[in-house]
Amino acid sequence: MNYQELANNIKLWAKELGFQKVGICDVDLSQHEAALEQWLEAGYHGSMDWMARHGVMRARPDELHPGTIRVISARMDYLPPKAGFASNLKDPNQAYISRYALGRDYHKLIRNQLKKLGQKIEEEVEQLGYRPFVDSAPILERPLAEKAGLGWTGKHSLLLDKNAGSWFFLGELLVDIPLPVDTPVENQCGKCTACVSSCPTNAILENGVIDARRCISYLTIENSDIIPEEFRSLMGNRIYGCDDCQLVCPWNREAEITQQADFHRRSSLGNSDLISLFSWDESTFLKNMEGSAIRRIGYIQWLRNLSIAMGNAPHSEAIISALQARLGLDENLDIHIQWAIKQQSLVITSNRKEQRLIRIIEKGLPRDA
Template sequence: MTHPLDLNQLAQHIKQWGQSLGFQQVGICDTDLSAEEPKLQAWLDKQYHGEMEWMARHGMLRARPHELLPGTLRVISVRMNYLPAKAAFASTLNNPQLGYVSRYALGRDYHKLLRQRLKKLGEQIQQYCGELNFRPFVDSAPIMERPLAAKAGIGWVGKHSLILNREAGSWFFLGELLIDLPLPVDRPQEEQCGRCVACITTCPTGAIVEPYTVDARRCISYLTIELEGAIPEEFRPLMGNRIYGCDDCQLICPWNRFSQLTDEADFSPRAALHAPQLIDLFAWSEEKFLRITEGSAIRRIGHLRWLRNIAVALGNAPYQEEVITALRTRQGQNELLDEHIEWALQQQLARRAEHRVEVQSPQKKRLIRAVEKGLPRDA
């Protein structure tokens, strides 16, 4: 390096390089998350992490990014928009015959894309400085990305525990680049949720147990993605047609009026996953599931849990003989799946009985009117 290193100028270069790589915002913060440690421990003590044992296994390491890469002095936090055009939220959620996939998972898995861009950013900084230790993270290590993003000025932590930005809402991915340079840090944004509790009251399963605290065991995203066993029966009717993740707390948030659409082609929805018929999805073979979800975040749950989730959604769908037939065709294939199919069949059969009563009721009403008027019963 022939020029003296101006850290203020370098910080500006980093933000420009980041935007040229497709990040909508780049912020810088120090590594001190000591204030988060008691909150994290309290959350773990209440077992809010459910079966995500890795959350407890790494313990306070999550709040100590400098231990992940010794010598780390700063964290570069980035965000990248993922909301596609024509997201079709309402038309999908309001049609119980369709399957709703969380909008972040409609396109290509974001982990590799963001990680590759962060690696390029690190290499650009390294080339500029001549020497640099860096390490990119995108959900790839125990690190508290949201508190870091808040410290770096990307946004504030909303009551649903997601990062909110006044110009962009919350429809964006986060990533981090750890570096060993003492760059100037950015100022955090002030929280601007105010008295609003829309995300808390709209959560279908009451997973936001208090402001800024989510009990993962109740969260539909956890139930459909992280949970490996049976979905507790109390939550099944509340899941509706959500078969992979849930966006309700974001959909209701007033700040998402300012959300920005993505310009990343990789985040464009795959046709087979965008407002698909539940019956069609339930018929997918494992080979078809793997083929269609190649390069998608959905693939990680596997075909069995995919079918489990769809079985619950079919149980919540309006009565149709085709649904009952579809459910019965997969009985006996797997014990876990059978449990959810049997529950779904019970729901469908109960609706069939109600449907038959409803069909007969107009005839009964005419009969009652006829008897009251003294008319012949076939009038």
Template structure:
């Protein structure tokens, strides 16, 4: 690695931020690799089992909080922000229509992992052109990295009570990526926290997964349940999931800071027509080939067709009563895997319970009308 004096490093840091903007990043920050204050909270979180089936969270020990162990020689981390809020997101409209499938808005477009990593690699190569022996490595959810802690330290934003990074100008609708480097660049200042006394995200979480400010029990989180959970979704959470078949945005939707978020300029993050605002029954009808075709290049594909059907079955169970829904569930049951069949049986039970309830309501209303009709015909002194 070439040697640089202080002024040259300052100039290079400014250039790196400018190059990052040219590559499409909305923000670039730099921090050192001392994340030691996060080690105890991380271990406590793991000890409580809050990581659920995500065994990779504990497999690497404290390496997640020690960047220089992940990539020996690392002395700085460059953190980048890439906004993804799509136009016409129709959050409330889709959530209210229980016959439609709600998909977390980050997943409606192209999978961000490859796009973001490719740009980080270009940024690293650009820096290397200035110092030939530079060692760098880009990360986008691909290794044990505390991305939110890094983003906070690099001045991208502060960690909100929902554990996501919040920026005053951009809210939290953005992706994060990291570039580990062995160049002692000047670092940025940490951003002051601005959540104050707000508890909105804790209150609105459908499953109360935010067990205390800044602490999320993944096992209760709808994003975890619909994406990371490989087996059956616990029954206690199925009704609470509603029509959310892939991820959940509730804690971000309620956050006051997201009123300042801007629509992304990235066309790749705009919603795909085959995923946006679609009926649950229409998506449930996809066979595996159709699923793979319609989710090509999408983050959704990683859960596979089986879990896709599992999630939609839960959504159909939570939808308003429909004979068409029961018929579709019964047809799918014939060739369903054991996992999907369990959720289909549950969904059918929910639909049948609603049918009985509607029958009782209808019968009660008819009885009330009959009584009123009889009463109207009775003498006043009867």
């Protein structure tokens, strides 16, 4: 078997399956184990117990899938056209949803394409053991992608590519054949700290180290409990995830628009008015979010996030009435609604940091975004 030729073919097949870039690496992530243990010991994972449960196994792909000696790391771009970055952030009456979640949930789509890639490889070799993963297993996907030459890890802990920025998903195909490995690329962040200074909640502690407990993406998605009051006003109108660290990154200015129509903004999110979204009953939420990553947070958490945004919006009797109408639905939700009602009389529509961020975004938006 000519494994170099096979590796070249794998990259061609991957592009035919919709991936923009593919790299190959070995399974040695031992240099990341100490940092992972320190991060967990510091409690930076918050309530994500599943991260601590598997511990350093995340740095050992061969334990996850015995026999694995290579990882094929693949990238699929997701930046949707007409993403409405600045317009959504600028208008506090509109909900801001992380760009990756505007369309269809990426997990099944990418996993299916990785499975097809595995099947294609299997046709070329006598025997192949493989297993695809897309955020579905305890594995350090970004260190693997970095090792496979797909980019470097930015100060915000996301993977960066000089041509694609960070607007992409990652997936891995674990295989048991000795493919030639690719060369990592040089970190090109230099002295830039735009992502660090732009984080609304100061969640980026040092190069690549994130305190998830402070991160708006964690607070709105992974945390199903009460959001600490110290972070609520800082969340602004961000109701699902946060893109701030990506929006100010210079490498994202020339990012390509996704080739996947499934990642375009879904029609049910065409109207991002806070009151309109808050008016959905549970059946409407489930119907409108069918096939969306947003659906997994559930209806109550959806209302919780919206109520905080409504508390941060300019004073409105309509907002207060909408909030009051939801009281009594859930005990934890009531805490956030009551805060929002109180905040309505105190709200400041924007602060200097928010306005500075918007100005930076408007100067350097990706094409067609």
